Amino acid sequence: MGRLTMDDRAAPAAQKYPDPDQDEEEVGPRGERPQQTAAAGEASGSAGTDLAPGHDDASVAPSSSSSSTTQPQPDTTTPTYADAKEGHESDQHGGPTRHHHHPSSSTTQPAAPAIAPGASTGSPADVPTAAPPHFVAPSSYLRPLSRDPFARSPSASGPTPSTPGQQKKVQMVTPIDREQIEGLRAIRAFLKVRTSYDVLPLSYRLIVFDTGLLVKKSLNTLVHQGIVSAPLWDSQSSTFAGLLTTSDYLNVVQYYWQNPDALAQVDQFKLNSLREIERAIGVAPIETVSINPNQPLYDACRRMLQSRARRIPLIDVDDETQREMVVSVVTQYRILKFVSVNVKETQSLKKPLWEIGVGTFQNLATATMDTPVMDVIHMLVKRDISSVPILDRDGTVLNVFEAVDVIALIKGGDYENLNLSVGKALEKRSEDFPGIYTCTLNDRLDTIFDTIRKSRVHRLVIIDERSQLKGLMALSDILDYTLNSPLDGEEGGE
Numbered sequence: 001m002g003r004l005t006m007d008d009r010a011a012p013a014a015q016k017y018p019d020p021d022q023d024e025e026e027v028g029p030r031g032e033r034p035q036q037t038a039a040a041g042e043a044s045g046s047a048g049t050d051l052a053p054g055h056d057d058a059s060v061a062p063s064s065s066s067s068s069t070t071q072p073q074p075d076t077t078t079p080t081y082a083d084a085k086e087g088h089e090s091d092q093h094g095g096p097t098r099h100h101h102h103p104s105s106s107t108t109q110p111a112a113p114a115i116a117p118g119a120s121t122g123s124p125a126d127v128p129t130a131a132p133p134h135f136v137a138p139s140s141y142l143r144p145l146s147r148d149p150f151a152r153s154p155s156a157s158g159p160t161p162s163t164p165g166q167q168k169k170v171q172m173v174t175p176i177d178r179e180q181i182e183g184l185r186a187i188r189a190f191l192k193v194r195t196s197y198d199v200l201p202l203s204y205r206l207i208v209f210d211t212g213l214l215v216k217k218s219l220n221t222l223v224h225q226g227i228v229s230a231p232l233w234d235s236q237s238s239t240f241a242g243l244l245t246t247s248d249y250l251n252v253v254q255y256y257w258q259n260p261d262a263l264a265q266v267d268q269f270k271l272n273s274l275r276e277i278e279r280a281i282g283v284a285p286i287e288t289v290s291i292n293p294n295q296p297l298y299d300a301c302r303r304m305l306q307s308r309a310r311r312i313p314l315i316d317v318d319d320e321t322q323r324e325m326v327v328s329v330v331t332q333y334r335i336l337k338f339v340s341v342n343v344k345e346t347q348s349l350k351k352p353l354w355e356i357g358v359g360t361f362q363n364l365a366t367a368t369m370d371t372p373v374m375d376v377i378h379m380l381v382k383r384d385i386s387s388v389p390i391l392d393r394d395g396t397v398l399n400v401f402e403a404v405d406v407i408a409l410i411k412g413g414d415y416e417n418l419n420l421s422v423g424k425a426l427e428k429r430s431e432d433f434p435g436i437y438t439c440t441l442n443d444r445l446d447t448i449f450d451t452i453r454k455s456r457v458h459r460l461v462i463i464d465e466r467s468q469l470k471g472l473m474a475l476s477d478i479l480d481y482t483l484n485s486p487l488d489g490e491e492g493g494e
Helices: 175-193 215-225 246-258 260-267 271-281 297-307 332-342 344-348 373-383 405-413 415-419 422-426 445-454 475-484
Strands: 004-009 204-210 230-234 239-244 311-317 324-331 387-391 397-402 437-439 459-463 469-474
Touching: 175 297, 175 332, 175 344, 175 475, 204 215, 204 324, 215 246, 215 271, 215 405, 230 324, 239 271, 239 311, 239 324, 246 260, 246 271, 246 373, 246 405, 246 415, 297 311, 297 332, 297 475, 324 332, 332 445, 332 475, 344 445, 373 387, 373 405, 373 415, 373 422, 387 469, 397 422, 397 459, 405 415, 405 422, 445 475, 469 475
Parallel strands: 204 230, 437 459
Antiparallel strands: 004 204, 230 239, 311 324, 387 397, 459 469
């Protein structure tokens, strides 16, 4: 019979580990490997999970959010976020404050705002005034175009492509170019000397699902614990069996939609039958990529990028039993936040996005508030993506439908919610949903890293001065650029 096991490591019995944006112990460097308890060697007591409200994958249940929100409506609000102190930083910064983006603002104004759970199509008269500054740098601080007299000769000139980041190099290397290169080198060097153990908080909750557990019960547990993924454990072989994510529940939804008469059967599916569902609808199998926590963070990042996984379980071997044990789960967000807190050279990454081309700018999947939820789910599964921007008739960004939004719709087995429109489905979001983050092509990675340090950010919607969609930037895009972009004529991924 399926079982659900939980283990609190080095944590008080009546205390949950707080949200990583509120607790500095989560991201600071660790001086030594954490001592493993006896429970860590047990198959039933080792796992990692994901935080749901911010969609982080941080092995713990989330704490309550301090941000003010509204239910998703086609109206814009201007939430202000509370301070998030980082105990491992040398200075203190206030939490990011986001403001409404005025349609008539020029590119010299602070870059685009984060859109709250609903987004506005109202008139300028409805826009709040005297908004606080945004978390990104204004374009007046962007890269100067002065030439470096000691730089090498410029490359041959040519036409400038319209796609960001594809412009040919037509000017000499400037001090900003050199700062960018040194910043990337510093980050890569840091990732090579730190292990995955260093990223883990000093105490955290571990949750693991036995593969014999019913899919329906696992979903209810995720909702109850406020998480969005969990490692799987095969108790028959005492081995790690993969990572359960929102993608697996999307596959179940797809299967039900293709076989509406099999609803009763769906409710009886166990986690070990997910592979049958995957084969039936022709999708990729459950994630099984993992890494030893003693390996460098650099290797963990590379493995995630190669497998396109957004998180990676840390699998160790017990010294006495020689059996596998799941130590935790490390996510792209946790790694980038760890870098932003501990690598000061992130402030050297001052090239604008239009120049470095970080993000996806073509063939974007989009929807409207009237689009059926199932159509969006088909997009998520077919394209293997985690979010779809929601636009109005004019192409203005109103919101983003995320894969985790499906969890709230089908909890308790209520599959009728899949017949809703996107607009109605977004109304079922939690009241503490923080909204979405936006930026423009004039923004830079130094300010984006600063935002990751202060807030739980998993993607940024790239818009222009009229809030029109220009692209999407996921954390995987930032990680890929950080590790793989060429340095001063060298090949990336050194």
